[in-house]
Amino acid sequence: MTTTPRRNERSRRAILDAALQLLSETGYPDLTIEAIAARAGVGKQTIYRWWRGKGAVILEALTDTAAEPAALPDTGDLRADLRTVIRATVAEFADPKLSATTRAITIETLSDEALAEQVRDQLLRPQLDSVKDRLRAGQAAGQARPGLDLDLTVELLFGPLYHRWLLRNGPLTEAYADDLVDLAMSAIAP
Amino acid sequence: MTTTPRRNERSRRAILDAALQLLSETGYPDLTIEAIAARAGVGKQTIYRWWRGKGAVILEALTDTAAEPAALPDTGDLRADLRTVIRATVAEFADPKLSATTRAITIETLSDEALAEQVRDQLLRPQLDSVKDRLRAGQAAGQARPGLDLDLTVELLFGPLYHRWLLRNGPLTEAYADDLVDLAMSAIAP
Amino acid sequence: MTTTPRRNERSRRAILDAALQLLSETGYPDLTIEAIAARAGVGKQTIYRWWRGKGAVILEALTDTAAEPAALPDTGDLRADLRTVIRATVAEFADPKLSATTRAITIETLSDEALAEQVRDQLLRPQLDSVKDRLRAGQAAGQARPGLDLDLTVELLFGPLYHRWLLRNGPLTEAYADDLVDLAMSAIAP
Amino acid sequence: MTTTPRRNERSRRAILDAALQLLSETGYPDLTIEAIAARAGVGKQTIYRWWRGKGAVILEALTDTAAEPAALPDTGDLRADLRTVIRATVAEFADPKLSATTRAITIETLSDEALAEQVRDQLLRPQLDSVKDRLRAGQAAGQARPGLDLDLTVELLFGPLYHRWLLRNGPLTEAYADDLVDLAMSAIAP
DNA sequence: GCCTAACCGAGACGGTACGTCGTGTCTTAAT
DNA sequence: ATTAAGACACGACGTACCGTCTCGGTTAGGC
Structure with a gap:
């Protein structure tokens, strides 16, 4: 039976908060473990003990904050519902503040396979799956072609x-x- | 009358070659200016004099090598031609060796606006434009909807x-x- | 209550030893922090953390080694005793090996006021003071003029x-x- | 028969002037050939062509400026005349501005044997010799002991x-x- | 008065060392 | 046992100068 790690929750939160703060202040490439530790009032070791690197810290900060599964609306109108979600995503990407974290995690993803898997499974897939569910419902309602490869x-x-x-x-x-939704819909609609 | 910068072409080539070599050996995140300089038999200053960072070096190495415009075939069959180009791109991305450079430059792109522009204009656009041209020809041949937003x-x-x-x-x-081409074609075809 | 600086004594000794070694091998002007660090098996930062430059390192190396106060003999014959000490100093200066360190520290002294003070107080003054004491004893013994400014x-x-x-x-x-002692004695003797 | 070097006097003066300026501005250790060349509006090569290093430049600047042999007065009173010259030297050393050049050249002297010889012969000896001459005259006038080693x-x-x-x-x-002159005089006077 | 070498400014070049920064590990003292 | 603090070996950073090396342009003799 393993001993439960006597982890300090106060430190954990301070680290995640500091990381997000610094991320928006300095940008991802200039974000350092050293700075996070200093800002959080924490020893560096405490970070290295619980995370594999700054990518992992940011990932946890992200999943910790935006944990909502973002359930997709189903108004009965598939095109309208897709518009809603695509518009929302576009808006998020267009906002430099909000897209900073996504950009950050994407960078790290490119050269860290293990992290990439976590990001995919914990952040990306839930979002895509909710859209996939909506498409499936659309098929049932006859608003999407039956043979579609939903992925x-x-x-x-x-x-x-x-x-x-x-x-x-x-x-x-x-x-x-x-426009994007409309074009895609012409491939989706029966 | 401005003096022409008396730049040493031998050094320039040595640097670009060394950069590409090291990139494939060590991967982008572990690529250092110091190593490039050493491998190229060149002073670090010579790199800093002519490039803004490793991203810029790699970009020039890439555009310098793969400068071919990659003209798209036109067999008369739009779907077949798109398959050719998409298959080729997929193959390139699937090959870890080939995709290393693209991955590298994409990383840098994410946090360097100026570099991103250059990459877009010198690497990405030519590729996309050749496909756009093929689509236009497809429209003329009645294989693509007239109203399409080609971009x-x-x-x-x-x-x-x-x-x-x-x-x-x-x-x-x-x-x-x-599958991707087929799905897209159902949005493209009249 | 201030935390005691947890300084690594092993590193300190390795640095001082390496510095003295390199000094005798390459001479002061060619002595570099980089080389000292490499020879000592130490990070450069560790040197910069505790010393202001190579001059300070050499000074500490010197005071650390030759810390003996060099008490002057008193045989009762002032002229003879001065001969002894002046001959010893001449011999030291005549030996390229031994005078290398003195030369080194003197160079640095010329352009570093703070270092100069330390050298004066820790290396020079003790030597001069021991001679001053001998002169004072000489005055008491009637071998030196009473009114002399001993400094x-x-x-x-x-x-x-x-x-x-x-x-x-x-x-x-x-x-x-x-000859020097004899000439000086004609100014010293009553 | 060697061709006379077609040396540009304008450049030579500019270099020496720039060197002295920079010396008083930045101090000797921070004086660089690069800066001298820039200040003088001269190519670096021109300096390297005619001098062996910054020490040599400063030396020439010094001998070029203070070329006066500094003949010693002979008022008939040896003590008074020595006071004059020693006071003048003390004053020069006490003035940070004036002593900067001497300090500079002395530094270089410590690690450049060849330069040391030049300094000794061209700057130091003339000064000392003029004092030696005065001492000799003092001997003739019975104000100094006949047997003195004048050097x-x-x-x-x-x-x-x-x-x-x-x-x-x-x-x-x-x-x-x-005080110094008085003490020395008690060794000099018969 | 022309020709042609040497000299000139400018500054790129291969190097070396600088002093700083961040890494990830280790050590200490204090909860 | 974990923590905050921070020293440590290491390695890369980007900069400053070094002394050498082209580049054209100019300049001063020797013809």
């Missing part, structure tokens, strides 16, 4: 969005969101 | 691909490429 | 010596030492 | 002075100068 379809909606955002390949506006 | 359509093809690759959201196989 | 008199003995050494203004031999 | 005697006068100055071993005042 692929979800990517058809979010992929272009991430692409434009990451590669800065164009403006992220509400009109863009609507 | 959006191109993103519809490549976005999901980047999304899956960056976020490791699924396998990158030839079958995936084909 | 000045000490400088009269050592000044010419340093002058000849620093400015390379003549040979540093035993005969020179004796 | 040693000169050092007896200047040595303590340099010692006090270099090692910062006490104040450099007019009273000090007078």
Whole structure:
């Protein structure tokens, strides 16, 4: 029987808060463990003891805060509901403040396979799955083609969005969101 | 009359070559200016004199090497031609060796606006534009809807691909490429 | 209550030893912090943490080693005793090996006021004071004029010596030492 | 027959002037060839072509400026004349501005044998010799002992002075100068 | 008065060391 | 046993100068 780690919750919170603060202040590449420890009033060791690196800290900070599963509305109108979610995502990406954390975690993801899995499973999948569920309901309601590969379809909606955002390949506006949904819908609708 | 900067071409090549070598050996996060300079037999100052950081070096190395515009084939069959290009891109992303550089430059892109612009204009746009041209030809040939927003359509093809690759959201196989093209085509075709 | 600086004595010794070694090998101007750190198996930061520069390191190395107060003999014959000490100093200056450290610290002294004070108080003064004491005893014994300014008199003995050494203004031999003492004695004796 | 070097006098002057300026502004250890060249509006090569290093530049600047042989007065009173010259030297050393150059050249002297010789022959010896001449005249006039080693005697006068100055071993005042001369005179006078 | 070498300014180059920063580990003292 | 604090070995950072090396442009003899 393993002894439960006598972990200091006060320190944990201070570290996660400090990390998010510093992230928005200095940007991810300039974020350091040293600074987090100092800001949190915590020894560096305490961070290294419980996390594998700054990526892991940020990930926990994120999942800890935005833990809501973001259930998708079902108004009965598939196109409208997709508009709602795509518009929301576009808005989040367009806001430098909000997209900072996503950007941060995405960077780390690119060179840390293990972290990438966690991010995918804990942050990305829940979001995509809720859309997938809505699409499935749409199929049942006859608003989406029965044969659709739903995983692929979800990517058809979010992929272009991430692409434009990451590669800065164009403006992220509400009109863009609507156009994207409309184009995707022509592949989705029966 | 401004004096032409008497830059040493031999050094420039040595630096770019060394950068690409080291990139494939150690990966981007562990790539250092110091190592590039040592490998190239060059003073660090010579790198800092002409580039803003390792991101800029890699970018130039990339654009310098793969400068070919990658003209798209036009067999008359739009779907087949798109399959060709998407399959090729999937193959590139699936190969750890080849995708290392793209991954590298994408990382830097995420936190360097200026670099991002250069990457977009010199690497990304030429690729996307060639596909856009093919789509336009497809419209003329009646294989694509006349009203399509071609920029959006191109993103519809490549976005999901980047999304899956960056976020490791699924396998990158030839079958995936084909399914993606088929799904996109149902939004493209008249 | 201030926390005692938990300084690593092993590192301190390794640094001082390495510094003295390198000093005799390469000479002071070519002595670098980098080399000291490497030789000592120590991070550069550890040197910068505890010393202000290479001058300070050498000073501590010197005071740490040659901490003996060098008590002057008193045979009852003032002239003979002064000969002894001046001959010893001449011999030290004439030996390239031994004078290397003195030369080194003197260089740094010339452009570092704070260091100069430390050198004066910790290395120079003890030596001069022991001679001053001997002179005072000489006065009591009637071998030196009662009215002598002893500080000045000490400088009269050592000044010419340093002058000849620093400015390379003549040979540093035993005969020179004796002549110097004799000349000075004619100003000292009643 | 060697061709006369077609040296640019304008550049030479600019370099020497710049060197002296910078010396008084930044101090000798922070004086760089690079800065001299920039200040003088001259290529670095031009300096390296004609001098062996910053020590040599300063030396030439010094000998070029203070070329006056500084003939010693002979009022018939040896003690008074020595007071004059020692007071003047003390004053020079006490003035931070004036002593900067001497200090600079002395530093370089300590680790450059060849330069040391030049300094000794071109700057130091002329000064000492003029005092030596005065002492010789003093001997003829019966104000100095006939048997004196004049080289040693000169050092007896200047040595303590340099010692006090270099090692910062006490104040450099007019009273000090007078006391020093008086003490030395008691070794000089018959 | 022309020709042609040497000299000039400018500054890029391969290097070395600088002093700083952050890493991840280790040690200490205090809960 | 965990914590805050921070020293430690290490390695890269970006900068400053070093002394050497082209580059054109200019300048001063020798013809």
